[in-house]
Amino acid sequence: MNALLAGLAVLIIGDSHMVTRDYLITTLHDDLTAQGATVDTYGMCGANAGDWVYPTTVSCGRAERHGKTPPVVDYKGGIPTWTVDALIAKHHPNLVVIEMGDTMAGYGQHDFPQGWIYQQVHALTGRVAAQNIPCIWIGPPWGGEGSTYHKTFARVKEMSEFLSTAVAPCRFIDSTVFSKPGDWPTIDGQHLTASGYRTWGKDITESIDQMAPQLARRP
């Protein structure tokens, strides 16, 4: 239990790393709950940051979890996206945690789409900042090379370095510092094993613990 997180209402949003039962929707959600926070988690598979701002449809499913209830996962495509504005209005969080990066890094593309990523990120952080809610952005883990996702360690590093300067006023958690490239096995080059999600969730929670004293707490 962390006295600074106890009683905090935390809203977590993220991409496909949140949309399967054993993923962060379980591990990170449980770890923050164990710190005394009240947690609501939402994941949208394949979503870019802008998809949480401009209503559209999800491409490969979505999931949600509230407090100590189990995750509800719907793998259908074409269902409406959640918007961050609506989720903030519903849950009144004191802290928003955003996990996103893999869907926007342009894996498989020669050029890094910096301008487009910035627009996406800026649109989302702007909505959270407009409500004066502190936020933390979690970057992608190393994953594995050579898969159909075309993820490479070099691009993950480039994406993480870029996000570290692009997500302000959110604070940034660089997931690549938690392991060495290739240390955490994946099932498909992008998504980790259950053990990997346990470790990643624990490492993120420890980082949030360390940041907690600097987070302005909204009454």
Place this chain on the structure above:
Amino acid sequence: MIAMLRPLRRSLALGFALVLAAGSAGIAAEGRLYPSGPPNGVAYLRFVNMASQEVTVVSPAAKIAVPADDAHRVREFDPVTPGVALKGSVELGGASKPIDVTLAPNEFVTIAITGGADGLTLTVLRDVPSDFNALKSSLALFNLDPACAKADLLAGDNHLAVVSDVAPGALGRRLVNPVDVALSVSCGDPAQGLPAKLGALVAGDRYSVFVAASGSGRQIVAGRDEQASFRP
């Protein structure tokens, strides 16, 4: 004339498809000039009217008026499909100049329209910025005055150079701390600089300053860049 136009990597098939699609859609009075392309790896195109009168930009899909007042001269960057020839025309009074430009992925292109004694001129200014940063502000100086051999963007009473030696038809860019400082543009003598009014810079925002000929002098237009959201 279209200055600084790179060799076109034209796709006849795609261009023909674009024309066909536009033909079936008809010419809208206002709307999106070009399809927005893929969400990731997109390029961005904007028009800036530095002429003294309203101009009309015509594409196969739409027709858009760009006013000549400072609040509306600079349109937002619109996402477009890279690698495809974007065609159309710009009309000013009875004059017309063709648009035929192909953007590279992640490129930000500004088509600046200037008028004068020699008629209507389109200048294509290409930029692949790599300085997007939420902690700083990005300042860009666009030189559209052929008589200004080296344009400088200066800060403060002591004329500290922020962006230097920008040739006609080119742009310079610099990432700066978000501060509230008086900016000016000069073409040689800093003491003769003209004010570029941006107000207090905001972290994460990007700004453009344009210098162009105006009558016997010069005009400065300055403002924050706007980037349209991707729309399928």
